[in-house]
Amino acid sequence: MTIKDTPEEWEIRATVTPFVGNKTSVRTDDVVMPDGTVVHRDYQVHPGSVAILALDEEDRVLLIKQYRHPVRQKLWEIPAGLLDIPGENPLHAAQRELYEEAHVKAEDWRVLTDVYTTPGGCSEAIRIFLARNLSEAEGQRFEVEDEEADMEHARVPLDDLVRGVLAGELHNNCLAVGVLALVAARHGVDALRPAEAPWPARPFES
Numbered sequence: 001m002t003i004k005d006t007p008e009e010w011e012i013r014a015t016v017t018p019f020v021g022n023k024t025s026v027r028t029d030d031v032v033m034p035d036g037t038v039v040h041r042d043y044q045v046h047p048g049s050v051a052i053l054a055l056d057e058e059d060r061v062l063l064i065k066q067y068r069h070p071v072r073q074k075l076w077e078i079p080a081g082l083l084d085i086p087g088e089n090p091l092h093a094a095q096r097e098l099y100e101e102a103h104v105k106a107e108d109w110r111v112l113t114d115v116y117t118t119p120g121g122c123s124e125a126i127r128i129f130l131a132r133n134l135s136e137a138e139g140q141r142f143e144v145e146d147e148e149a150d151m152e153h154a155r156v157p158l159d160d161l162v163r164g165v166l167a168g169e170l171h172n173n174c175l176a177v178g179v180l181a182l183v184a185a186r187h188g189v190d191a192l193r194p195a196e197a198p199w200p201a202r203p204f205e206s
Contacts, residue, residue: 007200013038023047023082046124048202050094051080051174053112053182054104054131060155061179062102062134067150076154076164077172080126089204091195094129099137102153106131109195113181116201117173125201128178130192158182 011032019026025045030038054062067074081097083090091109098104112130116122161179164170185192196206 017045023084042121044122044124046122047086048083048090049080049124049126050083050090050097051078051126051128051178052094052098052106052131053078053128053178054098054102054106054134055158055182056134056155058155059158061158061161062104063154063156063175064101065152065154071171073171075172076156076170076175078128078175078178080174083202087203087205089196089206090127090199090202091129094127094131098131101151103137103141104134105137107133107135110189111193111195111197112178112185114199114201115173115177125199126174127199127202128174128181129195130178130182130189 013030013032015027015029017025017027024047027043027045029041029043031041032038056062061078063076064079065074065076079097079101081093081101083093094109095105098106108131110130112128114125114127117124117126158179161170161175162183165176165179170176
């Protein structure tokens with residue numbers, strides 16, 4: 001048996017969008033169950049995201065620390081951002097986010113993994129990239145605002161992050177998934193998918 005997620009869509013009898021926010025919305029679908037009953041399913045509609053595990057020549061990961069209001073914590077995270085434009089190329093978005101949040105560019109890009117953050121309640125899909133051969137970006141730094149104006153930056157050894165994730169000290173999902181995926185792929189980085197690999201969850205133009 002092949003263990004692989006498969007696309008499927010159950011019948012929707014009705015749908016409403018009771019809330020529309022700046023970037024996301026909340027939708028309620030009436031979904032037909034296998035036994036014929038109809039149930040309400042509420043979920044957040046999300047445009048999708050990219051995240052970047054940027055690894056330097058000293059085996060350190062580039063991190064940012066940012067306040068996250070829903071959980072009332074400042075979290076260490078890897079650079080990430082929304083796919084604001086429908087059909088936007090995720091690699092281009094990731095390169096932009098790395099520049100804006102860290103003023104860094106990378107020469108070598110691979111797809112580390114693709115995940116759904118909370119598939120029981122949100123449609124968000126994230127592509128996590130591995131970025132290597134880092135250098136300082138040219139030109140002016142991107143002007144940040146709101147929570148991003150209070151960000152801290154650090155470069156932390158990969159082994160320290162593994163320990164922090166397993167100890168329950170680091171909670172950001174992209175950081176945890178990215179770090180552990182890199183450790184799993186460590187001896188086969190060249191076998192990772194290319195940066196422009198298809199992404200059925202969020203189709204894009206090359």
